[in-house]
Amino acid sequence: MLIPDNETEVDFLNCEAIADTVIELLKTNRSRALTIGIHGDWGAGKSSILKMVQTGLSSDGKVACLWFNGWAFQGFDDAKTVLIEATITELVRQRSNMGKVKELGKKLLKRVDWLKIAKKGGGLAFNFATGLPSPDQIGSVLSTIQSTITGLGSVSPDQLKSGLEEAATYLKPGEGSEDKNVPEAIHQFREEFGELLEEAKIEQLVVMIDDLDRCLPSTAIETLEAIRLFLFVPKTAFIIGADEGMIEYAVRQHFPDLPVSSGPLPYARNYLEKLIQVPFRIPALGTQETRTYVTLLLVESIVGDDHAGFKELLAKAKAALNRPWLSAGLLQGDIQRVDASKRQQLDSAFLLATQIGPILAEGTKGNPRQIKRFLNALLVRQAIAKARNFEGAINQSKLAKLMLAERFQPDFYDHIASQAMTSDDGKSHDLLALEAIEQEQAPAKPAKRAKTDEETSAPPDVSKWAEREWLRRWVKMDPKLGADDLRPYAFVSRDKRMLASAADVGGIDALVTKLMAAGMTLRAVEPEVRSLTSSDADSAFNALRERVLAGGSFVNQPPGFEGMQIIAKHHPRFQTELLSLVQNIEPKSLGIWIVKGWNEVVTDPTAVTQWRTIRTGWAQQDSNGMLKKLAGESLSTTRSSGGAR
Template structure:
């Protein structure tokens, strides 16, 4: 029913070509230090590429592959030490019977201990110089004190306390014995010797989820990688979004100039560390269509079915040169499978209809496409459990979900209009305009009489009207369907596409944006580094919170967050204005007239908001709103004159 959204070695996108290229590069440069970057947005398939690289080396006993997920070690005191210790532990597990490996591993780990001591020494040095306890010293001395007290009152003596202080002095002396350059040079030599004793021809470290880490953790991990760039036979394959890593660099080194020459310092830092970058491309229409077909068949038939295996093999051949030929067409499928099974037939038909908009709306992101398919299958399963699955057509549901995901104003209008009879007049008008073409044509009403031609002037002023017309042209038409069961089964849309429960790592940000104005302001930098898809998800979550508020006389929780999202991501200004305009005028409090100036910075959006403000000032159903809007317009007029 649901396709797991985890990294997988089942290659539906022919990413194996990228993985094989990485493997070949690592093997060709086997005696040299190497760093390879696998770049792409969240959900692009970077983790799957790493898994394929690991599988390719699995049978080679003289190659050690180590998986390191920086996100899992978030919060550790020293990410650099954790990474090195992970590599050494894997080497010892690779050669458990070797005494030479165990002995050399101890030497390397002693160097790691020195790094930890050096880090703490800085904290102790600050304490000794200023007399102000550093958090590190408070933590360590507190641990020592608790252990001493726990041993019994008789042990708490001046001598024992003096011993703790002397231990701190010894700690500082031990760190000062060797300089950092000497330690780093010795570490590289001893680690190279460890690889030699372990009879490892190539160490391949696969670093994942680095772009999910806090800036400090990300930089510490990158610094550990830099330490290995002079160690022969060590290769790092780093999966990360370039933009997120550059943000981490800027946060960690805030005093650096923005740029030097044609590139920023953050970009130069990243390019210095990553010698060979691979960028995972977004899916185009052909790839999206094939991906949707494979997901649907996988969902229905299972990974081990002959139908899916043969279809996946055929898709891989097509994806070698997706620009050539008809793609995954009926003739090719008949040749490969002997016929076109019913489940493949349905999948091809549906994929052909929704792939164009899905490819554009999801921006070619495989995770977003998979999420769409999973949501659709889950809703059909719920309808089956409720007993009305036979009333739903998958193609109709998919089309409605496209509007739900990419044009919420259109979906809301369709849902409201079909509440009583199951038919939406606005939707019927939209489909009539599209069917009539550019010249318009007469249509017949329900009683058979000729009616005036449908024109665009008869349509609602949707901000995404051109998209809506493209969507309406997709088969099947919806006006002839009872939309109530579809609206019912998609009424959970906020919990699927926008609610906090579905946002995973963005939960914390959504919570901040529902907080005080100060919390929202402090989250501005975090908002700015969101990818467009993530920004849409957070925006949808906040909009759902506001929409569900019963009392609109007071400012709902999340409004300040919506405004900040639009400030940082201007493409959200139009959806925000549409949402504000859609709020029930009779229930609104005076709060709604102010606070949008910087949120609606785009000239056309600001002009449309001014028109909305005038409408509020002219209406008589809500006196407090009328007074507030009138006052806001006068204040704006004074500012313009001054």
């Protein structure tokens, strides 16, 4: 069972205290306009707190609670109008049977039509200064009229009249309005929005804005400006879930000419504090909180969140988290009492949480989403081992410990995994030496210390790893791994190149190195490429593709590309893959080398058609003139010779 990685109303992090405080703040300030910020890193639980607040307000008929996800609407329209229209539309939907709500809603939606023609605030700025339509607005209207006139031969008189009337409406704030400029239009909009709230019998409108920190800078700023400029009226409250660091970044990107600071705070922070009156910061999880959180997640994955024993455990955990400095957290007996029939699984979950909690807290910086993703990866790998019938060779605690190294010290993990895969017994002898060194050391050592006799006599690689404080603490963690066959763990966690036999690993790596060459050196490798097994060909082709893409430039032929062609020549199933890679590169980024050298490579009928399509596209584009010319000549040569390529 995977751990859901989305917002939830079930509180594992004791965030209900923040949610309850927000709800109380809203209740005691219903007549005011209010903006509240729920701040935290990506994955800290902002969306879950918003859900808890929404649930807490759901039973109050005098409060209308709306949800707006800025990221979901990004790219559809001007961000200002999207938020305004979404707010009005959802409010009308919820209160459509009350008084003149529908009529007032339609009137407000018409009033914001003029916003759609503004170009990222340029039209608005012009209107503010002059009270006249901006050049962008006039240009858009002229374009509309021109396109209408161009199509006169295919439209009826009624369609022509409708098109011209629609274009004309963009030259005024709202149909039938007497407003002369944008400031008056905004003032009128705010008054009419207040009337809508009165008509809907709403004492407080609460708008939840989620995922704003995932938006592009312009979208984030326009959404915030829409709140202040149009919707910030009495009886409205906005709760904004966002990482304040990302919003400050958006401010700096959107207003690049701002001075660095004004007084004690930077301008970007001042901008945010002007918009958000009451900020709440979600704290990162500490070591004990991480251990409790991991325990709850693992126990839930075993018994489910509806289990009576789990609900009791959750209540006990929340009580312990209220005063973590006084409590030892969850005890093994607490876990065992959840379900006596699953005691062995629950004991394993408690042991695992105790072992990995401290380093997981440090490595993820106490981020709940990162913790969830780590545990999900662990559960998935266990499931893979079970599906492949070697689950008996995998110990959960040992797998988790190895995954910690893989996640936080990847170069060290690659080193010991490679050692294990190339040894006869599957052991990493450097890891065994590290464990022996740490066993002889005092429990705690300063970062800079004189090397011990054991380290001095240790191989250079071992001494290098022993200098890392993180690895020293990791090595000391139970269970020990140096005496274990690590091949099953590497098999379930790494790519295909890590899974070959000892002889194959060195052979494939050496072959890939040869295939990075060119000319006659590369041609000499063809017999070896021809004899590759299917899995070895996969490994070599994928390794070359990674290196070619990592180069990032295709003006000249990147090292390894000709090697990919050699593999595709002798293993035709790679021909369409190689051509797809080429097809996804923008023509303007390609050098003329790309047109040559394909006659021996492209032999599969599907690939032949694909190669012709690619060259046809190049011959029709205008961003790369030389490529266009050579592609056209290549197609002409193919046609004149009567060949397929």
